[in-house]
Amino acid sequence: MRMRTRTVLVWLLIAIASVAAAPRHSAPDALPHSVAMFLATLSGDGHTRVTFKASALGTHFFFEEPAGVTVYFFDGTGYRKQTFMRGATLSAAIKRFR
Numbered sequence: 001m002r003m004r005t006r007t008v009l010v011w012l013l014i015a016i017a018s019v020a021a022a023p024r025h026s027a028p029d030a031l032p033h034s035v036a037m038f039l040a041t042l043s044g045d046g047h048t049r050v051t052f053k054a055s056a057l058g059t060h061f062f063f064e065e066p067a068g069v070t071v072y073f074f075d076g077t078g079y080r081k082q083t084f085m086r087g088a089t090l091s092a093a094i095k096r097f098r
Contacts, residue, residue, distance in 0.1 A: 053090045064091050069093040 053064040068086040072079035
């Protein structure tokens with residue numbers, strides 16, 4: 001009985017470790033064509049590593065990249081560029097539009 005419990009415990013720990021070690025990704029299952037083309041253009045068709053942050057607040061969408069934050073507003077059908085805040089961070093842009 002004691003050996004069976006240990007065996008089950010070992011197999012359980014192996015299963016948990018394999019699930020925890022699996023790589024996690026944040027890529028969505030579906031992506032609109034316009035978003036895919038935007039991301040491809042942003043990364044220079046894969047030649048440039050891209051790092052950005054994004055957030056939404058009410059009818060505004062904030063897109064931070066190393067140069068600053070682009071602010072978009074929702075006009076009822078889609079997001080339109082409102083302004084570009086050079087050198088700003090995502091948190092500073094959000095505070096300005098709160």
